[in-house]
Amino acid sequence: MAQRGTKRGNARVQLIDTALDLFDRHGFHAVGIDKILSAAGLAKMTLYHHFDSKEALIVAVLEKRDAAFREKFTAAVAAVAASAGADAGRAQLFAMFDAIEAWVRDPAFRGSLFDKAAAEYGEKEHPVKKAVLAHKGWLFGEVRRAAATTGAADPVKLAAELFLLMEGAVLAAAVTGDRTAARRAKAAAETLIAAATLAARA
Amino acid sequence: MAQRGTKRGNARVQLIDTALDLFDRHGFHAVGIDKILSAAGLAKMTLYHHFDSKEALIVAVLEKRDAAFREKFTAAVAAVAASAGADAGRAQLFAMFDAIEAWVRDPAFRGSLFDKAAAEYGEKEHPVKKAVLAHKGWLFGEVRRAAATTGAADPVKLAAELFLLMEGAVLAAAVTGDRTAARRAKAAAETLIAAATLAARA
DNA sequence: TTCGTGGTAGACGGATCGGTCTAAGACGCG
DNA sequence: CGCGTCTTAGACCGATCCGTCTACCACGAA
Numbered sequence A, B: 001m002a003q004r005g006t007k008r009g010n011a012r013v014q015l016i017d018t019a020l021d022l023f024d025r026h027g028f029h030a031v032g033i034d035k036i037l038s039a040a041g042l043a044k045m046t047l048y049h050h051f052d053s054k055e056a057l058i059v060a061v062l063e064k065r066d067a068a069f070r071e072k073f074t075a076a077v078a079a080v081a082a083s084a085g086a087d088a089g090r091a092q093l094f095a096m097f098d099a100i101e102a103w104v105r106d107p108a109f110r111g112s113l114f115d116k117a118a119a120e121y122g123e124k125e126h127p128v129k130k131a132v133l134a135h136k137g138w139l140f141g142e143v144r145r146a147a148a149t150t151g152a153a154d155p156v157k158l159a160a161e162l163f164l165l166m167e168g169a170v171l172a173a174a175v176t177g178d179r180t181a182a183r184r185a186k187a188a189a190e191t192l193i194a195a196a197t198l199a200a201r202a
Numbered sequence C: 001t002t003c004g005t006g007g008t009a010g011a012c013g014g015a016t017c018g019g020t021c022t023a024a025g026a027c028g029c030g
Numbered sequence D: 001c002g003c004g005t006c007t008t009a010g011a012c013c014g015a016t017c018c019g020t021c022t023a024c025c026a027c028g029a030a
Helices: A002-026 A033-040 A044-050 A054-083 A088-105 A113-120 A127-148 A155-175 A181-201 B002-026 B033-040 B044-050 B054-083 B088-105 B113-120 B127-148 B155-175 B181-201
Strands: none
Touching: A002 A033, A002 A044, A002 A054, A002 A113, A033 A044, A033 A054, A054 A088, A054 A113, A054 A127, A088 A127, A088 A155, A088 A181, A113 A127, A113 A155, A113 B113, A113 B155, A127 A155, A127 B155, A155 A181, A155 B113, A155 B127, A155 B155, A155 B181, A181 B155, A181 B181, B002 B033, B002 B044, B002 B054, B002 B113, B033 B044, B033 B054, B054 B088, B054 B113, B054 B127, B088 B127, B088 B155, B088 B181, B113 B127, B113 B155, B127 B155, B155 B181
């Protein structure tokens, strides 16, 4: 059982990792399962043993990416939450923009896989689209949570604005290759946060 | 010549319009030329008479979309440029956000075709990607031009920040279906513009 | 050793992909 | 009417799509 489980797990992980790389590089429709299998050195039946369909594999890939993103993002935010005092909310938001900047500056950065998935699977009820929405929803929730502790007059409004900056920064970095987008976004975020908290004080 | 030209032009326009709709709905790789042809009621040779390849058709579709976008965008900006006086730059930037809001609120809005194209054709030298970059570059140029007349201390920085808001708003509206994203973006833009011009005055 | 079981290799299926080619239609002109 | 030209329908091409099926192989248990 243990060994079998290990084997199955390895094949599964191998499939997801290989598919992740290929999907990220070329897109979802552009990459057939045959390419994934030959790249992974596995047989077709192995794939269909672990996943019901290509679509299920895509969802699994997105879920893995989502889990990795949440982990890194949460860690980056938690690191400053401890040290910051009264301005914990501000510091956490800045940490988020820093995390995004580190991400887009990574040479391996090829744009958000979720944005790509949303571009190819636009129907609202599609499982792939649902995975995208789950990811975006979580991210926005994190921004909103941090914004709520800044003392801003309207934290949801502030969160929505900062979220747009994040989305724009990732998109711009991906499409135009502008690696400074995240830094620009952080600068804009500072202005917006300052204005929002100033308004609350008045 | 005139009649022949008309006929050819009609077929060409018909192909582009049909392809535009299908690509926008389902994506580029997901829509085969056979589907486009049967939807348009045309034969394969007609397509290959007007375009060298599917790729060339895609580029033509993007160029048409780009032309339409520029026209509407420019018109919306020009409308306020006449009436506004000293604050012409500010008014033009606001008009841009209003134009984006009108766009994303249109029931036919299905996200930016350029973002989708960028998601599916990521290679920098790909003709499709080049068409995307031409579109984005023009848009940023418009923002920068208007920002330069606001009296902001660093107009390029301001333009970059506003551009991120625009990109984020379109993306968020497309992915999450949040139709208020553009309004949020405009609100944030007001704050950023105010801060940038205030800094210049000090 | 013999069996049973679970995973795998790769042939196979029908559909569709982008693209080419041929044969025939549609039309203006003399 | 007969001719020439331009356009078109759709058969055809090899490749690839996603998914299934069968035959086999490796391995643990008895």
